[in-house]
Each structure stands twice: as C-alpha cells, then as structure tokens.
Amino acid sequence: MATLPDLAPALPEIFLACASMALLMIGVFRGDGSLRLVSWLTVASFIVTGFLLLQGPEGRAVTFNGLFVADSFGTFAKLLILIASSLAVILSVNYLEKERVARFEYPVLIALATLGMLAMVSANDLISLYVGLELQSLALYVIASFKRDVAKSTEAGLKYFVLGALSSGLLLYGASLVYGFAGTTSFDKLATVLAGAEGAPSVGVVIGMVFVAAGLAFKISAVPFHMWTPDVYEGAPTSVTAFFAVAPKVAAITLFIRVLVGPFGDLAVQWQQVIQFCAAASMIIGALGAIQQKNIKRLMAYSSIGHIGYALVGLSAGSVEGVRGVLIYMAIYLAMNVGVFAIILSMRQSGRAVEEIADLGGLSKTHPMLAFAMAVFMWSLAGVPPAAGFWGKWAVFLPAIQAGLYPLAIVGVIASGISCFYYLRVIKAMYFDDVTEPLDRPTPTAGFVVAGAALFVFPVYIFFLSPITSGAAAAAAALFGAR
C-alpha cells in the first residue's frame, strides 16, 4: 500500500500552487478589470508562501521519494525569489494599466513562474529539475510576448521560446546521458556513484554534465548561451524585463549551484573549467557589448550578462566561501536591478514610455532625487565602494583569489573597468546633459521601491551586512554539508 509522502517540506510550494489556481479562478470570474485585485492577492500569497517557508522544518528534509529537498540553501534562494517576484508584480500594475495591457493573467503567470522557480530550487532529481524548469519557462515564454499585438514583444517571446526549447533539449539530452552512464537521476545517488567510481570519471557522465550545464547556463544567460538576452530584454514589456532580470536569474543560478556542487561535486575539476570559461566570457561580453547600446533595457541586458559572469567567478572557486559569495552577490544584484528597473518603468514623457539613455538627459534638474538614486545604482553596479555592489564583488573575487584563480580575477577587474564606462555614461547623461523633454512624475509605488532599493544599496547594506552574510554562509554550509 502506497503511503502518502510527507507533504510538510513542500508546504509553501503546495500553497502557492493552490493559490495560483484560486487566483486564476478569481480572474476568470471577475474579468479584465480585476488586474489590481489579482495582483495584490498574488503579492499576498507570495508573502504567505514566504511565511510558510520560514516556518518550515529545520535542517534538511527530503520527500516525494527523494525528488524534493528542502534545506536552508533553498530557503535563502526562495526568499530572494519571492521578494523579487513580489516587487515585480507591484511595479507592473501601473505599467500594465498605462500600456493598456491590464489583463489579470499577468500576475497569475508570474505566480506560476515563481512556483516553477521554487520547485527548481528544491529539485533533488534530474526529473524534478526539469519539471520545475519547464513550469517556470513556459510561464516566462508567455509573459515575454504579453503585448501580443506589438511585433517586438511577440518576436521576443518567440525567440525566447525557440532558443529555450533548444536549451531544454540540450539539458534533457545531457540528463539522459547521465542516466545512461550512471544509472540514476537522483542527485543523492549520483553523488554516491560518482564518489565511488574508480579512476577518471566516464566520458559519458562528463559530457552529460556539460550538456546539463549548457542548458542551465542558457537560463542565467551566461556566454555563449546569452544571445537571446538583449533581444528579449528589449522586446518584452518593461515590467516583464524587470521580472526576467531578477527572479529567474536567482532561481537558475541556485539550481546551477545545487546541481554542480551536489551530484557533480566530485567532477569539480571538470566543471570548474566550464564555469571559468563562462565566467570570463560573460564578464568580457557583458562589458564590451554594453558600450554600443543606446537603449537602456539592452544596456541592462548586457549588464546582467556581466553580473552573471561575476557571480560565476564565485562559483568557479568551488568552495563554501565561493558559494556564499554568489548568494550575497545575487541578493545585492536583486536590490540594484529592482531599483534600476523601477526607474526605467517610470520613464515616461507625457504618458509615452521611453527607453533611450538620452531620454534621461538632465534628470538631475527635473527629478533630483530620482537621478540621485539612479546614480547610486550605477555606482553600485559598477562596483564602486562604498556602494553594495562593491561588497558583492569583493565576496566573489576573494574566494577566487584564494583558490588561485588569478587570471579570472584579472579579467574580472579589467571588465569592471570597462563596464564603468557605460554606467558612468548614464550618470553623465543625467547630470551633465541638457533636458530634451522632462520625464513625468513617477508613481508613488515606484518612488517607494526606488527609495527603498537605493537606501539598501547604500548605506543600509553596510549596516545590515551580517544578517545577509550569515544567512548566505549558513545556506552555503548547508549545501556542502549535505554531500
């Protein structure tokens, strides 16, 4: 007789799944006018999910026949994801209304995508990994083309879908290779098998791992799987871009870490080479590609490629400190990007959305506080002390140096130097260029988010360093402790 699996570790996910169904029903019955209601209910259910997460069982819990794992590593990442998703929903409402695409499916899709991310992060088997990943991706494909009557948006959605399908293919092919050579898809068993193997690991497993890594690298838009990013960021509605830039990145990179450190922990020598290459290439392409950009969304796309590169530097160290660094980095990355996108979402001239860097000209004269906040974000993204971005870079570069990855660190420093150029160009536009046409007043919600994020980036982060750092440290330790 089959016993019911222990549902307690998966309670937050189960709650969110039910909540999204309920939200969908509410939307369907109340019609298109219900965007605001559904949105706030979505945020509320995210908050409840987060609360359940914090109430969850202590330590590591495995359930669903080993397919699902709940540990403090996952909890840390899930909290970040929930925060990012909530803020994305909050910022979207006004934007969608102004763009006349105020449909209730939007928050529901975000809720489903978030559910997929939570499932991904908790995956303990290649199969559950794929299920979570696809749930997330399918929701994202849809919202990328949410402005379905605008060519650019549909193009973005389609590109993302086609390339995403390709990457899923790579991932599945890799998974099947791993299964074929190792005889299991469970992370725990894979770890034991690979640890027990004599001599060099079999080619099949290594190649399978490379394919899985390629599939995941697509999700975090690491070079050379980054090509979709600028086009999708530019084409998708800005509120979607804001969501894309943060939550899925956090989810994918945590999953990436879990897969590489967990089941493939004993192949560290092999995957470190892949990660180092991806990190270096991402940093360079992120820096170089952004220089030519005039559209601020494309600029942020390259910026996110570069930042993923920095985060991967921490991962490539392959140590507890490295993983801790990546988690800290992602937390700071979240704050910076939410803030910047809140400003980009507020960029309107007489009601019309604009997204060129030149449109920010003279912002310091028309909206001094907004310009100042943007300047803080740019300094932080560029990694100038004492802004938070600097500490994030510090947290990932230090383990890399300790691991002896000097060439990678040097590439990182050079790329940071180059990236300063385009971050500073935004500041230059705001402070030294003339006003072409003043921007509209931002909505109060956006104002709050910008102010909050800016304050977090500097100076609050400095004073609340220890909760984040210790949380990240505990999460990283939990991951390594499970091996």
Next chain:
Amino acid sequence: MEIAAIFLPLAGAFIAGFFGRLIGDRGAQIVTCAGVLIAAVLSVILFIKVGFGGPEAARTVELFTWIDSGTFEVSWSLRIDTLTAVMLVVVNVVSSMVHVYSVGYMSHDPHRARFMAYLSLFTFMMLMLVTADNLLQMFFGWEGVGVASYLLINFWYEKKSANDASMKAFLVNRVGDFGFALGIMAIYMIFGTVEFDGIFAQAASKADATFNFLGWEVHALTCACLLLFIGAMGKSAQLGLHTWLPDAMEGPTPVSALIHAATMVTAGVFMLARMSPVFEYAPTALEVVTYLGAATAFVAATIGLTQFDIKRVIAYSTMSQLGYMFFAIGVGAYPAAIFHLMTHAFFKALLFLGAGSVIHAMSDEQDMRNMGGIWKLIPGTYTMMWIGNLALAGIPFFAGFYSKDMILEVAYAKHSAAGSFAFWMGIAAAFMTAFYSWRLLIMTFHGKPRASEKVMAHVHESPAVMLVPLVVLSIGALFAGFVAYPWFVGHDMNAFWAGSIVMLTGEHGSIIEAAHHVPGWVPYAPLVAGVSGIVLAYVFYMFSPGLPGAFVNTFKALHAFVFRKYMFDELYDALFVRPAMKLGFGLWKGVDIGVIDGLGPDGAAAVTRRLSLASSRVQSGYVYHYAFVMVIGVVALTGWFILAR
C-alpha cells in the same frame, strides 16, 4: 625671546596673507611691519646678550622633535650663537627697513597685502635658515627662501619677463639645491648625524676618511664640502650658477634689496661659515672656493662696467661682493667673510633702496641712459647714494673699507697660489667697483637731463616713509665697519665668536692674525685702486664724455662679449635649455602621446571600442545565428573535455 624674534614675521605673514582682505592693505602693512620691527629689536638684544655674554651665552632652544626614525633624529630647534646672532641682526634690521620702505614704494600697487605677506614669509624662512641646529632644518629654510624669492620675483605675475625670471631663479637654484641635498646626505653618511654639534665634534677625527665611489677613492670631507659649496653657489650666485641673479631684478626693488642683495644671496656664505669646522679639514675644497670666489668677483665687476640698467649694475656689484666673501672663506678667514656680509648688507640694501627711490622719482625708468641731471631735484636720495657708493668702493672710514681691506689682506697673507690669485683679482675688482659705482652716480644724477620733459616735471623726492629706512641703513653703512671691526676681526675676535666659527691655527696664529702682519703696501692697494677707479670714472663720464664711446669702439669684440655677460645665458641655452626642451618635447610627443597613450589609455580605448563593435555585430537578431552560437558553444565545451582527457 628667540621664539618671538623668529615667529613674529611668520605670524605677520600668516595674518597678512590669509586675512589681507579682512584687515585691508593698511592693516596688513601695520601687522607685518610691527612684527618685523619688534623682531629686529629683539634680535639686537639677543645679539648683545650672546655676542658679549661669553661662550655660555650661546644656547639651543629645542622646539619639538621632527623626525625620529632609527638612528636618524632631527628636531626643530633654534641654535643661538654669535654667528646666528649676527645674521639675526642683519636679517631683521634690513628686513624691517625694507618692510617700512615698501609701504611707500608699493603705495600704488593693488596687491599690497600679498606683497607684505611674502616679505614677512621670506623673513621667517631666512630666520629658520640661520637659526637651524641641523642641516635638515637649514635645508628647510633654504628651500623656503627659494620659494619666497620665486613668489616675489614673480610678484608682477602679468609680466612675462617676471615669469621667466622667477622660473629661471627657481630652476638654477634647483641645481644648487640638489648639490646641497647631496652634501647633506654625504655628511650623514660620514658622520651618521645631521646635527651640527654631532658633526663638529667628529670633524677632526674624520679628516682622513675616504669613501669609495664607483671604484674611485674620494676624500670624504672634500667631496661633502664641494657638494655643499655647489648648494652655496646656487643661492649666492657664484660663477656658473649666477645667471638667475641679474634677471631676478624683475621683482620690485625692495625685494632686490632684501633678498637679492642683503640676505638670501648671502645664505651660501653663512652656510659655509656655519660649516667652518668641517671645511677646515677639506683644504682642497677651500682652494676651489677661493678660485671660484675670486673669479666671480672679477667677472661680475667687468660685466657691471658695461650695463645700463641701474638695478643690474648693482646686481652685478652684489655678485662681485659675494665673490669677495667666498674667497675670504676660501682662505679660511670666515670672520672676515661674515664681517663683509654684514657691512655689505647695509650698504647694498641702501644702494638698492636708493636706486628704488630714483626709479620711483623717474616714473619707473631703470635705464641710466635716460636719466641724468636730477641731483638737485632729489638731494636726499642723492646723498644716500653717495654714502652707499663710498662704502661700496671702500673709501676709508666707511663700512666697506674695513671689511674689504680685511678680506684682501687675508688673501695676501695666505701666501698661496690661490690666495695671490684672489688678492690680485680682488684688487682689480675693487678698481672696477669704484669705477662703475661712480659711473652709476654720474650717469644717474649729473650731466644734462636725458629723460622726457614730462618725466622730468614729475621728478620728486620720495616720501619720509621711504627716506627714513634709507637714513637708518646709511647709519649702518657709515659706522658698521668702524664700530664692529674689533669684535669681528680685531682684538676681541675670539671672545666675540666664542667658538661659533672654527679656524685652525697655523704657526703664526690664525689667518686673521697673519693678516695684521702683511707688508705695508698691501692695506693701501685697495684704496689706491678704489680712488683711481673713481677718478677715471670722473674723467670718462664727466670731463670727457666722448671717451667711453671711443673706448668701446676700440675694443668692440671684447666689449660685446662682456656686455653680453660672457655669453653665459647663450651657452646655457644651447647646452642645457634647448636640449632639455627638445628632450622634453620628444618625450611628450613621442613617448607619452605616442607610446604610453597609444598603447595605454587611447590604445586600450580603441581596442575596446573595436571589440565592442564586433560583439554587437554578432548580435544579428536572427534566431538561427543565436542557436548556432549555442550549439557551437556546447560542441566546443564537449570537444575541449574529450581532447583534454
């Protein structure tokens, strides 16, 4: 009291410099003049205490430790002995007179507060220099007066000639200062300290020390002393490093009087006298000093014969007199050098301020060819200039007579090749000194007026605020030599100096004593030379005005050579300035812009831009391109693993 005497000028400079706008020009003048005048009175009191209080009156006031690093220890302290006390009086008295004089002279200048601040700053730096207890503090003062001098030469900064002159002064001094700095290092290497007491105590024991330089055995003290002398050459405008002094006359005349005649340029003489216990053990260095000093005295005097700018004539005369002081030191007669330094400070400051009074009267005209016939119009200034020139020419009972005669006598008494060279050069220079002094007097004050009527109508005697300092200085020029003779170089010499100057004694006692026993004709030689110079000047410029022209025509080439100042400027220009400019230009255009910028910032930026363009071009927008890149990426990564195995 010592502290007040030294820091009052600094306080004045500080107040006038930073709060000049607040207290106004008048306030700045009062503050600085009061500071320096009080300092002058205090230093006279100090001088009496220390000079006549016996050896125990000398003291060192330690202010605080400056550097304490390992065995290297330097503190800020004020060393007050007779030598310092003499310098304190000279500096503070002349400086206070110049301060007062400047109130009148600069009355039309819009930046009076700044001027007074600079003057006071200079005075403070000079006082730091003379009260230094160690070489490092002396170097501080040394550089400080250099800066003040730079600021004051360039006081009229809108004049290009003033800019050039100040830069030249600074750069030429840099050469000397480099020598000085090396000298300090050499001293530290030899003695392990830069404190004077420590150095002097060990000087005798290091007399035979040598050190190895690039496999070349060098007598340590000679080397150190020569390096120090290079420093002195720069500051004191000795032949070779003198080119800045005449150009420095671009500054306001009070500056020329204070810095470029009375005080700063004598810093080199002071430094050598201060280091006398070391120099006494470096006879070779002293010989070099003698030759160079004598040559300077002669060369500068010849140039002085030919110049027409009233200030430049006096400037070359200053250089020539400094030459006297140096060869006095060279023959070991440090007290004679300091004696001449003191008298010279008074009469040369008097001459400069008198010249300033003339220039003031002539509506800023400096060329003597455009003067003449004004002696009745400005009788006060005329009298002062007479006194100054009489003192300079060494006419009996004026200050210069005692000191210059003493120097020439010691040079003769040295009985060495260098001494004789110096003696005869000195006699020739004395002759020329008298000649150009009276040439100046006659051209400026006598004959027919050569200035325009407008200028002549405007000629007026200077106000009292300018004349009173002249009178005070003229008292010095009249009596300083006569009164001070017994103490400086006479019977009471040893008690007076009380060990602040060291002279090794030969079989006949010190060189000064030997000078009292020279043949009977020697003391009269300079007098004869001086008087004949004056007579000849009268013949040339008053009784037979055609003679100078005829003379110049006869010796055209020689005159041109001397008139062009021995081509020193042209030589340096060709030898150093042009190559340095060429090198600098080459390094700038070729190395900096071409290589460093090209490979560095500009090159990196260009490469970045090109790479960035390339990376954007890859971003074509076609899905199949993107997919292709992804697949290639996977293939490359797997290929790498398979091949790397």
